[in-house]
């Protein structure tokens with residue numbers, strides 16, 4: 001195991017009689033003398049970042065696919081094509097509509 005581990009839950013220390021753990025969605029065994037100041041050596045708290053924008057794109061088969069633009073500039077889509085190829089036409093559709101008139105119907 002390589003430290004620090006990235007966690008998306010604020011870490012806390014839990015102490016037993018002869019052991020200690022850092023609890024942050026998972027339990028990481030740490031030396032008993034570990035203090036609050038040592039937490040960063042073991043885990044790094046990475047708050048989950050919400051997407052900046054979310055769009056629903058009608059799928060050609062059923063329902064909608066959700067396209068997201070993340071604060072770091074990444075685009076994701078929850079269709080199977082995006083999972084496999086890291087790109088798909090749905091992201092293209094949203095990007096296209098953004099460059100056209102700058103307005104897309106945003107899902108709330």
Ligand SMILES: [Zn+2]
Pocket residue numbers: 065077078079080081082088089090091
């Ligand atoms: Zn897609």
